[in-house]
Structures are given as C-alpha cells and as structure tokens.
Amino acid sequence: MDLKDLYQDVVVDHNRSPRNFRKITDATSVQEGFNPLCGDKLTVYLKLDGDRISDVSFEGSGCAISVASASLMTETLKGKSVAQAEQLFEMMHTLLTVEDPKRDMESMGKLAVLSGVREYPSRVKCATLCWHTLNNALKNPDSRPVSTE
Amino acid sequence: MNARPGGLHDSATTAAFDAPRWRRDFPIMKQRVHGKPLVYLDNAATSQKPQAVIDAVSDYYQHYNSNVHRGVHQLSELATAAYEGAREKLRQFINAASKQEIIFVRGTTEAINLVAQSYGRSHLQSGDEIILSEMEHHSNIVPWQLLREQTGVTLKVIPINDAGELQPGAYETLFSARTRLVSLAHVSNALGSVNPVKEMISLAHQHNVPLLLDGAQAVPHMPVDVRDLDCDFYAFSSHKMFGPTGIGVLYAKEQILIDMPPYQGGGEMIRTVRFNGSTWNELPHKFEAGTPDIAAAIGLGAAVDYLETIGMPSIRDYERGLLEYGTQQLQSLAGVKIVGTARHKAGVLSFVMDGVHPHDIGTIVDQQGVAIRTGHHCAMPVMEHFHIPATARASLAFYNTREDINALVQALDKVREVFR
Ligand SMILES: Cc1ncc(COP(=O)(O)O)c(C=O)c1O
Numbered sequence A: 001m002d003l004k005d006l007y008q009d010v011v012v013d014h015n016r017s018p019r020n021f022r023k024i025t026d027a028t029s030v031q032e033g034f035n036p037l038c039g040d041k042l043t044v045y046l047k048l049d050g051d052r053i054s055d056v057s058f059e060g061s062g063c064a065i066s067v068a069s070a071s072l073m074t075e076t077l078k079g080k081s082v083a084q085a086e087q088l089f090e091m092m093h094t095l096l097t098v099e100d101p102k103r104d105m106e107s108m109g110k111l112a113v114l115s116g117v118r119e120y121p122s123r124v125k126c127a128t129l130c131w132h133t134l135n136n137a138l139k140n141p142d143s144r145p146v147s148t149e
Numbered sequence B: 001m002n003a004r005p006g007g008l009h010d011s012a013t014t015a016a017f018d019a020p021r022w023r024r025d026f027p028i029m030k031q032r033v034h035g036k037p038l039v040y041l042d043n044a045a046t047s048q049k050p051q052a053v054i055d056a057v058s059d060y061y062q063h064y065n066s067n068v069h070r071g072v073h074q075l076s077e078l079a080t081a082a083y084e085g086a087r088e089k090l091r092q093f094i095n096a097a098s099k100q101e102i103i104f105v106r107g108t109t110e111a112i113n114l115v116a117q118s119y120g121r122s123h124l125q126s127g128d129e130i131i132l133s134e135m136e137h138h139s140n141i142v143p144w145q146l147l148r149e150q151t152g153v154t155l156k157v158i159p160i161n162d163a164g165e166l167q168p169g170a171y172e173t174l175f176s177a178r179t180r181l182v183s184l185a186h187v188s189n190a191l192g193s194v195n196p197v198k199e200m201i202s203l204a205h206q207h208n209v210p211l212l213l214d215g216a217q218a219v220p221h222m223p224v225d226v227r228d229l230d231c232d233f234y235a236f237s238s239h240k241m242f243g244p245t246g247i248g249v250l251y252a253k254e255q256i257l258i259d260m261p262p263y264q265g266g267g268e269m270i271r272t273v274r275f276n277g278s279t280w281n282e283l284p285h286k287f288e289a290g291t292p293d294i295a296a297a298i299g300l301g302a303a304v305d306y307l308e309t310i311g312m313p314s315i316r317d318y319e320r321g322l323l324e325y326g327t328q329q330l331q332s333l334a335g336v337k338i339v340g341t342a343r344h345k346a347g348v349l350s351f352v353m354d355g356v357h358p359h360d361i362g363t364i365v366d367q368q369g370v371a372i373r374t375g376h377h378c379a380m381p382v383m384e385h386f387h388i389p390a391t392a393r394a395s396l397a398f399y400n401t402r403e404d405i406n407a408l409v410q411a412l413d414k415v416r417e418v419f420r
Helices: A009-016 A064-077 A082-097 A106-119 A121-139 B011-016 B019-023 B051-064 B074-094 B108-123 B142-151 B197-206 B254-258 B294-310 B312-331 B358-367 B380-385 B402-418
Strands: A029-035 A040-049 A052-061 B102-105 B129-133 B154-158 B179-185 B211-214 B233-237 B248-252 B270-274 B277-280 B336-339 B348-353 B373-375 B391-395
Touching: A009 A064, A009 A106, A029 A121, A040 A064, A040 A121, A052 A064, A052 A082, A064 A082, A064 A106, A064 A121, A064 B358, A082 A106, A082 A121, A106 A121, A121 B358, B051 B074, B051 B294, B074 B102, B074 B248, B074 B294, B102 B108, B108 B142, B108 B179, B108 B211, B108 B233, B108 B248, B129 B142, B142 B154, B179 B197, B197 B211, B248 B254, B294 B312, B312 B336, B312 B348, B312 B402, B348 B358, B358 B373, B358 B391, B358 B402
Parallel strands: B129 B154, B129 B179, B179 B211, B211 B233
Antiparallel strands: A029 A040, A040 A052, B102 B248, B233 B248, B270 B277, B336 B348, B348 B391, B373 B391
C-alpha cells in the first residue's frame, strides 16, 4: 500500500484549501458531527430549495481525510436533489467499506479519490463523518450532534 | 549509577545500559510492520512482553492450570503458591508493609473504581470534597463523577500551567474543612509530567486527608516505594509494566482496607454465607471476589522478576537520557512543538506539527513501521487546556534506543513530504 493512494494530490489540495468552508446564514438545516475518538468536529450547513440542494458548506477541524472528504462532498452535492444526495451517501459508504472491482467509479466523480481510505480501516470514520452529518441534516432538521464512534 | 536529579545526563551512564541486549528478550521486536522493522514507541498505551513473562503464562496453562484457594489437590496447591508468590513479589517491588495490602484487580481503572465505590461510598457524604488535577486520565476522573452522582461530593481540580506542570501553589489553596481525599497521577500519560507527589502527600496528611496515586505510568519507569512516599492508595496496571493484560494492583494501607466494605460479592471474598447474612474473608481476599486472572497474576510476578534483574534505577536513568535525546531531536524539527515540557518528566513525547493533524501523522509514520499513539490519550481536559483536539505521542521504554528516535524523526520527514 502506497501512502500516495491515501493522500492523493486532490486530497492534500482539498485539505490545504477546503472548498465551501464557511457558514450559511440562511441554512435550512445545520448539523454537528463529532468523532470522540480523534476529536474531529464538523458542522454541516445545508440549504434546501424545495427538493434541490441550493447550497451546502461546512466548518470545523479534523485530519486531512475528514477535511478533504467534507470539502469534496460539498462540491459534489451542490445542485443535486435530495434523492441523489442520499444515493451518493450510500455509494460513498460502500466505496469506503466494500472492495468491488466492478464498481462504476465514473459515477462517483471526484469522490473516487477517497477510495484508498478503504485500506486503512482506522481512518474510514474520518472520511464518513461528514456524510453521516449530512445525512442527519437531510433526515432531521433539528440539530443533534452525530457520533461516528 | 547515581544520576543527578533533574539535571543533564552524561552519556557514559546511558552507554552503560545495554538496551539492545534487553530488547532481544522481547520476541515481538522481530516483527515487521508494512515490511519495515517494528519501531515500537507506544509504551504508554501498553508495553511489550519479554519471553520470561510469556513463558510464565504458558507454563501455568501447560503444567499446573487449576483454581486457587479452592482445592486440596496438587495442581491447585501449585497454582495457589504461584498466585500468592506473585503477590509477595509485588509487595517487595513497591515495598508495601504486608501482602494483605496488595489487592489484585483488573488494572488501574478497576483499582480506582474500587476505591471510589468502596471507600468513597462508605466514607464520603454530600458536600465532602475530592481534589483531582487537570492532567488526570479519564479513569481518575469518571469514577469520581459517578461517586458525585451517588453521594453529592464535590470535585476540585488543580490546574496545570502551559508546561504541563501542576500550577505551583494552587494545590494548597484547594484544601478546606470538607476535603476528604486527593486522587492524583504520579506521572501524566498525556504529558509525561512527574508530579511532586511526596510533598503533596505530606501536605494532604497535614490536613488529615488520604491520597491516592495513579501510578500506571510511574511503576514501569522508576523505582516506587509506597512506604517512602507514604501514600494511602496506589494503583497500577500490569500491561504497562511488561506483564499480561487483565491484571493490576491496588495497594492501600492495611487499616484503610480493614475499614472498607467489600467492592464485589461472590466466591473467595467470604468467610461464611447464610441467607440471613454473610461474613467477609480476611485481606486481601475480601476484595477479590470470584476467580481471578491467575495466569496474568503469575505473569505479572515474572515481569517483576524481570524488571528487578535490570534494576529500576538503571531503567529510570537510561530513559531519562533517551527522553533528553528525543526532546532535542523533535525540537530541532521545523514546525514541531512538544506539548508537555515539565521540568520533571518521564519518557513521553507528546507533540503537534504545524498544518498536519495528529491522525495523519500516525498513519504516515505507521507506514514506516513506527508505532505511536495519536488522539486525546484519554485526557480530554489536557487537550482542552492546550486548545488542541489531539496530539501525536511517542512514549519510551527501556528497550527503545536512539535508533528508534531516529526512525521516528525520519518518518516525520515523510509526513512533511506528503503534506508539502
Ligand atoms: C495515567 C493512567 N491512568 C490510568 C490508566 C488506565 O489504565 P488501565 O486501562 O490499564 O486500567 C492509564 C492507561 O491508559 C494511564 O496512563
């Protein structure tokens, strides 16, 4: 296993300059995610316009994997429907936990760069924290922190 | 070998200690990790086991496995003799006055819970106060919080300074007429700070207050003499002192143990059982309900023998020199900051690196075969004090060498490379 598979250039870049790293003041849902094991803490802001994600952003601190994953997630989700977001959540989950050579990587777009995390079981939670937080935001708009421990 | 206390360490003393020779007693050191030789720098989490300990455990299972204190048959007598023999070794090792004062428990965590539930619930009342410190491991915080819920005691906390030392003078001011107990780390696992426990014990006693020391990080690295310290309780874990997991010791002064009710009920801890009431066994069995981890206790006895062959003063002196070397090496790296710079420190190097989260450091150095711990080290209040979510922590043992430190430094170069 090469470290480069985990820390791909895209990951290092998104960690250094995370996209959509800001508050959304008129968000329709705000959720906090916390991983007590490593102290990663994220807030995901979601703005729904009917069934469309018109804006999504995050703030917080964490390791390179969790920050890059959150950054890539917000980039990917903007403009998507709720159903598409839920589908991506599922796809991301299996990407990070199930080896599948026949997987359609094309449909995952940039998110595919995180597939290397699968080889590092102790780090999978870092990459999924933002997605669990988002899922929480989609499912129940009243704030309750989610934990991935 | 007399090291000047707290001072610079001369290399002659360090050179006299043959760490590579001792290292060969640890079969795991031959392991390769990601194709690289193992560099094990996570000793504060748990230590490795020498062949002598592994053999003692397997010898018990192969030749005389049997329950203790229960049978008249030969195997049971052998097992009982070995188990009680281990207790005597531990008594000598920490210089307790009697074997009755050595209670086998699962580890430091259980020892502290035992004191909180048995001593705490029987001796403390609502409004009574317990003094802790900001550098405690969660296992010396949460048991007291549970007691607080049960009895309404108040917890007072000695703050630390930015070097990771207890703030001088703060301790004294926390005593009141309601202070009933002090519970304190001998050595901090997150920072390495060695607390001035002897003076702190004597001050507590001036207020007629007993003091518990969490010695999990002290016993494996320095001589500990509970009578010289005059502490009332002392807790430590076998697995951090080169013995098996699942066993540890609560030491307490005999009179205190006599005045404490049992912690758990069951076999072994009773003298007579009738449905209208039971009577308790004598010390130390009153606190050892059920079948103990016999193999682990015997293994711990073997670990004590092993440590005594090397000599705890030599171990302390050698590790002091190694810590100094590691400190210099890490300090010379750009962007690396050591967290915990107390004047009196044991072999713990907690650090953070500019722009790189500790978790990423941990994963990358692991790929180079270097095992360190990253996270909050079960000391969230310490992380909060320094406004950091986590640190990377290299922690030393006597089998580590300067080469191990050099391997860590090289691995940290790799971290820089990835995040360039
Ligand atoms: C200072 C300190 N206290 C208590 C503990 C808890 O020890 P154990 O998990 O063996 O019960 C540890 C170990 O993690 C420690 O370092």
